Amino acid sequence: MSDVKKFLYLNRRAPYGTIYALESLEVVLIGAAFEQDVSLAFVDDGVFQLTKGQNTDGIGMKNFSPTFRALGDYDVQKLFVERESLEERGLSEDDLIEVVYEDEDDDWEEKPAIRVISRAEMADVMADADVVLSF
Amino acid sequence: MAYEVNGQTVEHDEEGYITNLSDWTPELAEVIAKAEDIEMDDERWEVVNFLREYYDEYQIAPAVRVLIKSVKKTMGPEKGNNKYMYELFPYGPAKQACKIAGLPKPTGCV
Numbered sequence: 001m002s003d004v005k006k007f008l009y010l011n012r013r014a015p016y017g018t019i020y021a022l023e024s025l026e027v028v029l030i031g032a033a034f035e036q037d038v039s040l041a042f043v044d045d046g047v048f049q050l051t052k053g054q055n056t057d058g059i060g061m062k063n064f065s066p067t068f069r070a071l072g073d074y075d076v077q078k079l080f081v082e083r084e085s086l087e088e089r090g091l092s093e094d095d096l097i098e099v100v101y102e103d104e105d106d107d108w109e110e111k112p113a114i115r116v117i118s119r120a121e122m123a124d125v126m127a128d129a130d131v132v133l134s135f
Numbered sequence: 136m137a138y139e140v141n142g143q144t145v146e147h148d149e150e151g152y153i154t155n156l157s158d159w160t161p162e163l164a165e166v167i168a169k170a171e172d173i174e175m176d177d178e179r180w181e182v183v184n185f186l187r188e189y190y191d192e193y194q195i196a197p198a199v200r201v202l203i204k205s206v207k208k209t210m211g212p213e214k215g216n217n218k219y220m221y222e223l224f225p226y227g228p229a230k231q232a233c234k235i236a237g238l239p240k241p242t243g244c245v
Contacts, residue, residue, distance in 0.1 A: 029242045033198045062194065070193035073201045 006037045008129035011046035016061050021049050024135035025067060032074040039078040040071075041125060047085045050096045050114065065097060072101035072113060079114045082122045138166050151234050159237030167235045171226070179223050179232075181214075182206065186236040196241040199229035 009028050015021045032038045042050060049065070056063040071079070079099055086092060099113040117125070126132055137144040138153070140163045146154040151170065153159060164183060168175045175183075185206060189197055197205065199220075207215020214220075220228035229241040 026242055029195070029198070033200065064194055066192060066194045070195055070197070070201075073197065073205060 004035070004037050005130040006039070006128065007031055008039050008041055008126060008132045010041045010043070010126070010132055010134045011049055012044045013135065014045040015049040015054065015065065016056065016059060020135045021046070022062075022064055024133075025064060027133070028071070028076065029067075029074060032071075032076050035075075038074075038076050039080060039125070039129070040076065041080045041082070041122060043082040043085045043122065045085075045089075047081055047089060047091060047096075050079070050081065050099075051091065052095060052097050068097060069099050071099060072110075075101070077101040077103075077111075077113050080122060080125050081114060081116045082119055083116050084119045086116065138163060138170070140166050150240065152240055153237050156237055156239070163237065164235050167237075171231055171234065173224065173231065173235070175235075178214075179235075181210070182220070182223060182228065182232050183236045185209070186232055186238060190236070190238050196233045196238040197229065198241050199227060202229050202232075202241075 009024055011021060011024055013020045028038060054063050054065045093116050096114055100110040101113045102108040103111050137146050145158045145163055148154060165175055203215055203220055224231040233241055
C-alpha cells in the first residue's frame with residue numbers, strides 16, 4: 001500500500017486523572033487496525049503510563065496498562081520513551097512494563113517494542129513522522 | 136433491556152453487550168447465544184473462553200484481525216482463519232463471540 005502514513009502518538013500526561021492516556025491508546029488500537037505505520041512516544045509524565053505494578057483499586061478507574069502489552073498483536077512495534085523524562089522522575093527502563101512484538105522478518109522472534117531514547121533522538125522521531133497526534 | 140437467566144435479569148445495551156462485565160456466567164452465554172441464533176458447542180466455547188482469557192490478560196476485546204491471528208498462534212492455522220471463525224460466528228467472530236463472552240464491543244469495531 002503506497003498511502004501508508006507514519007503516525008506518531010505523543011503521550012505527555014500521567015495515565016489517570018484525565019482521560020487523555022486511555023483515549024490515546026484507544027485511538028492507537030483503532031489506527032493500527034487500519035494498517036497504518038504507528039509509533040508511540042512517551043515524554044514528560046507520559047512515561048508513567050508504562051510503569052510496572054499499577055494498581056487503580058483506590059481511584060475507581062480501570063487499570064489499562066496491561067493493554068499496552070497487546071500492542072504487538074496489533075503490529076505496533078515502536079514505543080519510544082524519552083530517557084530524560086524517566087530520569088527527571090527517578091525512573092529507569094527497569095521500572096517499565098515489558099512490551100514485545102513478533103518480528104515477521106526474523107522467524108517471528110519476540111523482540112522488545114519499548115526503546116528508551118534521548119531527547120535529541122526523540123526530536124528526530126517526531127520530525128520523521130507524517131502525522132503527530134498529541135495527547 | 137435485559138437478558139433473563141434463572142429468574143435473574145442481566146442488563147445489556149442496545150446492541151446486546153452486557154453492561155456489567157461481572158454479571159457474566161456460562162448460563163448467560165447460552166442465553167446470549169440463543170438471542171444471536173447461535174447454538175453453543177465445544178468449538179464455539181473454545182473461542183469464547185479464549186476471548187475471556189485474552190480480556191483477562193490485556194483488558195481489551197481484540198479486533199477481529201487480532202483475534203484470528205491470536206487463535207492461529209495458540210490453536211493452529213486450521214482454526215485461526217477467517218473461514219472457520221466466520222462459520223462459527225457468521226455475524227463477525229469478534230463482535231458476536233465478544234458479546235457471548237460478556238466482553239465489551241471490540242475496540243475499533245463500528
